[in-house]
Amino acid sequence: MAQRTYPGHSLIGKTATTKRKVKNEVIRQLTRERGPDPDAESWLLMFQGKYQPEYWIVLLVKKNATLKAIDEALRDIWLECCSHLSAFTIHGEDYVSFPDVEFGGKSMNARLGNLFSVGLTGEYIYDYGDSTYLTFKVLDLVPFSPKGRTSVEIVARNDPPDIRCSVCGEPATEICLECLYEDSETPFFCDDCFEKHECDEEMSLPVVNSPRMGQCAYTG
Structure with missing residues (x-):
């Protein structure tokens, strides 16, 4: 059975793409609009609904940003409603928005440079009651920086x-x-x-x- 194609757009050049082709399209548009920067390194990350793969976004994140910066971006773009707890699961370890000594979990202040590598996959949960589950993959490490003074930029997303x-x-x-x-x-x-x-x-x-x-x- 053929894999479904989930359409979307690169937000850099406003070009149509698909989930399967988005990595190359985003890099092409970043190269065209900004040009590679030998002093810049950022992760290209794809997040998608764990049970709803038709919803996906691609983020450009500074190499040494924190998980907390990604958490804040995910909340702003996709999730925030009632300031619920959230957590990443990476290499079998949980990194939570409000670490608790009793229940365990590490801080989201962890730096990505110490955690990420190209091809890494992980999971994310927002709200432990009415939960939304995401998965993510590190697509690449690229010579570009997020726009402006931010450490995270959304560079592509699915069409509704x-x-x-x-x-x-x-x-x-x-x-x-x-x-x-x-x-x-x-x-x-x-x-x-x-x-x-x-x-x-x-x-x-x-x-x-x-x-x-x-x-x-x-x-x-």
């Missing part, structure tokens, strides 16, 4: 999946949480159809381009 209203087939804007929690196959609605839907109108969240869509109070 084509999610349709369960009733009329128009683009969906709302998820009915009651239907979602009941494992209904039809939890998505456009604005007009959701107004006529029989479930509680307050039990909904917007359709957004994130693997956390429909969880906790996340609105994008």
Whole structure:
């Protein structure tokens, strides 16, 4: 069975790409727009939904930045709703947002230069209650720096999946949480159809381009 293609865009040159081709496209666009810098080294990282691979992003991260900087970027781009705990799992070790002596875990102040290598894979969790799970891979170490004074830059991401209203087939804007929690196959609605839907109108969240869509109070 052929692997599915998940479309997206490089945010550097605003060019269309796919998840499988994004590494080469991002490097091509960085080379064209900024040029290699012999004094710069950054990791090119891909994160994706562990159970929703259609959601993916690529980050350019300074070589010696911290895990905390990546955690903050993931929250800003994809995840933050209620200041939940989070953690990376790398080489079998957990690096948590708020280390606790009783429960273990290392600090996210760990530097990437001491942890990462090209080809490394790991996992990330946001919220230990209504959890969102991500996986990541270190795609490459490249001679570029994130834009401006930041240590992390998002350089590519997936295009929003084509999610349709369960009733009329128009683009969906709302998820009915009651239907979602009941494992209904039809939890998505456009604005007009959701107004006529029989479930509680307050039990909904917007359709957004994130693997956390429909969880906790996340609105994008």
